[in-house]
Amino acid sequence: xxxxxVGLRPIVSKIxxxxxxxxxxxxxxxxxxxxxxxxxxxxxxIGNGMIGTFLDIRPRILKLGVSGGGYDERGLLGLAFHPQFxxxxxxxxxxxxxxxxxxxxxxGAFESFKPNPCDxxxxxxxxxxxxxxxxxxxxxxxxxxxxxxxxQKRRTLLHLRRPFLNHNGVNSLNFxxxxxxxxxxxxxxxxxYDPFNLSPDDMEIAGKIIEIDVAKNTYIDNPPVVTRFNELxxxxxxxxxxxxxxxxxxxxxxxxxxxxxxxxxxxxxGQDLVESIFSFIHYKPIPVTRLVQGTxxxxxxxxxxxINFGWxxxxxxxxxxxxRGCSANSTLDEKTIAYYDEAVKTSVxxxxxxxxxxxxxxxxxxxxxxxxxxxxxxxxxxxxxxxxSVVFTDLARNEESQPPARGVLAYTRVRTDGKLNxxxxxxxxxxxGSQSAYYVSLGTNLDQTRLYLGVYGSMKVADFxxxxxxxxxx
Numbered sequence: 001x002x003x004x005x006v007g008l009r010p011i012v013s014k015i016x017x018x019x020x021x022x023x024x025x026x027x028x029x030x031x032x033x034x035x036x037x038x039x040x041x042x043x044x045x046i047g048n049g050m051i052g053t054f055l056d057i058r059p060r061i062l063k064l065g066v067s068g069g070g071y072d073e074r075g076l077l078g079l080a081f082h083p084q085f086x087x088x089x090x091x092x093x094x095x096x097x098x099x100x101x102x103x104x105x106x107x108g109a110f111e112s113f114k115p116n117p118c119d120x121x122x123x124x125x126x127x128x129x130x131x132x133x134x135x136x137x138x139x140x141x142x143x144x145x146x147x148x149x150x151x152q153k154r155r156t157l158l159h160l161r162r163p164f165l166n167h168n169g170v171n172s173l174n175f176x177x178x179x180x181x182x183x184x185x186x187x188x189x190x191x192x193y194d195p196f197n198l199s200p201d202d203m204e205i206a207g208k209i210i211e212i213d214v215a216k217n218t219y220i221d222n223p224p225v226v227t228r229f230n231e232l233x234x235x236x237x238x239x240x241x242x243x244x245x246x247x248x249x250x251x252x253x254x255x256x257x258x259x260x261x262x263x264x265x266x267x268x269x270g271q272d273l274v275e276s277i278f279s280f281i282h283y284k285p286i287p288v289t290r291l292v293q294g295t296x297x298x299x300x301x302x303x304x305x306x307i308n309f310g311w312x313x314x315x316x317x318x319x320x321x322x323x324r325g326c327s328a329n330s331t332l333d334e335k336t337i338a339y340y341d342e343a344v345k346t347s348v349x350x351x352x353x354x355x356x357x358x359x360x361x362x363x364x365x366x367x368x369x370x371x372x373x374x375x376x377x378x379x380x381x382x383x384x385x386x387x388x389s390v391v392f393t394d395l396a397r398n399e400e401s402q403p404p405a406r407g408v409l410a411y412t413r414v415r416t417d418g419k420l421n422x423x424x425x426x427x428x429x430x431x432x433g434s435q436s437a438y439y440v441s442l443g444t445n446l447d448q449t450r451l452y453l454g455v456y457g458s459m460k461v462a463d464f465x466x467x468x469x470x471x472x473x474x
Contacts, residue, residue: 001424018454021443039075065462078173089145100137105163164190171252187249241285244307256377276316310350313342368398374442380449407439
């Protein structure tokens with residue numbers, strides 16, 4: 001892969017942590033504007049060198065950074081504009097609801113759960129008492145930009161109860177250019193190692209990619225709070241299809257036009273070994289009504305064409321492992337397969353990743369990863385070396401070096417033979433000085449000819465106003 005060097009041009013700075021970067025044309029307008037959603041609940045609109053507030057839902061959002069020592073993965077996580085937004089003013093939000101804080105599904109176990117292959121109890125935990133043992137509630141809502149320019153909520157599509165504060169997905173809403181449906185990407189519910197095995201379970205909403213037919217009106221304005229598909233009222237079930245399962249945590253789905261079809265890209269955030277990017281063209285979504293009928297008559301629906309990323313048995317291209325320090329040699333690590341039976345069971349059904357890149361990588365031109373934060377195709381020609389490639393961001397280099405932290409920009413391409421590909425780091429010329437620079441989000445304009453990068457000066461959402469959004473330029 002050829003070496004690429006780019007510039008970063010600041011567009012706006014001193015904002016809160018940016019979770020979504022995308023463009024739209026406002027009704028009655030002629031130019032595309034950049035919309036920036038922040039984790040705490042603001043949506044800014046930038047165009048003609050002006051920045052304005054499009055919407056501020058901070059009062060609707062859970063108080064962030066309280067339970068995780070300032071770190072949090074909840075908040076305003078998804079923003080998508082209807083394909084006909086210019087005409088109908090419809091847009092969609094996914095966020096964590098104020099006042100819904102619970103004790104957690106395994107109180108005190110946020111990120112500390114580790115399976116023990118010698119103790120079957122740790123391999124077969126069940127999420128019980130879900131009505132009281134949960135962390136928070138997420139909502140997916142439809143809003144409309146009224147003719148007076150004021151956004152107003154129209155209806156709630158889903159209320160989802162989440163077990164832990166992490167792995168709720170981010171940049172979690174998009175519209176499919178193939179089906180015209182709203183696509184929701186959810187994480188596995190959190191902690192570490194998916195303690196309740198929600199991701200591969202067909203009935204669990206966690207750990208899935210779901211299409212929502214927003215053209216169908218369910219006439220249910222306030223749907224019940226659920227965790228499983230079979231708890232949804234039938235009119236809501238009828239609007240949902242499932243594209244994929246086996247998701248751990250996901251920075252959205254993106255689409256790249258390839259002749260008369262679309263390549264889909266999905267990043268799956270790793271556990272301890274690797275970060276992975278998957279690509280696929282063909283898939284057969286399964287209607288939720290069919291999944292529910294399958295459980296009623298205790299038969300597994302035909303999964304041919306159903307995309308499975310393999311979690312929790314597989315972490316990208318590898319069986320999910322637990323890393324322990326070697327007692328005899330502190331410089332070495334022992335890697336033990338965490339869920340052997342599940343790795344065997346899903347070994348054939350799962351999709352192979354396009355790339356997996358490592359948390360530890362001794363190769364001189366690579367880097368040690370932390371967490372994948374964005375995946376976007378680039379179809380522009382202003383940076384010709386990147387044209388037609390897939391650009392991705394990682395939160396921060398994991399090398400054992402001194403702070404300040406630095407995020408990573410890199411790219412890969414789809415191979416026509418379908419085999420695993422390599423990737424190359426993209427060098428940037430921007431000087432962040434002594435400030436930390438975590439790369440927290442990646443976005444694009446409507447025709448994917450411009451790329452936007454969200455950078456934050458802290459890992460903690462409660463450290464306010466440390467964000468800058470850049471355009472990636474030649």
